[in-house]
Amino acid sequence: MQYWLFKSEPSTWGWDDQVAKGDAGEEWDGVRNYQARNFMRDMARGDRGFFYHSQKEKAVVGIVEVCAPAHPDSTTDDDRWACVDIKAVRPFERPVTLEQIKADERLGEMVLVKNSRLSVQPVSKDEWLTVCALGRTNP
DNA sequence: GCCAACGTTGGC
DNA sequence: GCCAACGTTGGC
Numbered sequence: 263m264q265y266w267l268f269k270s271e272p273s274t275w276g277w278d279d280q281v282a283k284g285d286a287g288e289e290w291d292g293v294r295n296y297q298a299r300n301f302m303r304d305m306a307r308g309d310r311g312f313f314y315h316s317q318k319e320k321a322v323v324g325i326v327e328v329c330a331p332a333h334p335d336s337t338t339d340d341d342r343w344a345c346v347d348i349k350a351v352r353p354f355e356r357p358v359t360l361e362q363i364k365a366d367e368r369l370g371e372m373v374l375v376k377n378s379r380l381s382v383q384p385v386s387k388d389e390w391l392t393v394c395a396l397g398r399t400n401p
Numbered sequence: 402g403c404c405a406a407c408g409t410t411g412g413c
Numbered sequence: 414g415c416c417a418a419c420g421t422t423g424g425c
Binding site for chain 1: 421422423424
Binding site for chain 1: 407
């Protein structure tokens with residue numbers, strides 16, 4: 263079981279949209295970046311991820327689960343692009359802001375801090391547990 | 402709204 | 414295969 267982070271602008275696709283899809287989940291489509299795509303190819307059903315709101319909010323707001331492994335992205339005919347399906351598991355009791363993450367020395371190596379533009383990224387188990395604790399939320 | 406960082410494209 | 418130019422992202 264591995265841990266990940268999915269980033270989205272809430273105005274395009276936010277946590278509430280994800281929750282509305284229920285257990286059926288939804289494609290994490292539209293990714294056109296090779297690094298992000300490669301991480302999705304590495305994902306397995308049952309992996310967990312953080313759902314992060316970029317732009318105005320800049321906070322981890324919930325936990326999602328990978329419910330389908332990588333498959334072709336239905337929003338393009340270009341077969342280079344793949345995506346997984348994810349479903350909402352639970353919201354964070356308290357969203358964990360980028361500011362909090364940057365302020366925590368245990369999270370200094372997070373990709374979110376080191377490479378802020380990558381939209382799909384791996385999270386270590388320690389980072390996972392630390393962020394969940396900051397969010398007062400069960401991992 | 403600006404700008405730095407990064408990824409991609411295309412000419413050579 | 415290199416690198417300059419360009420476009421996009423996301424934090425500030």
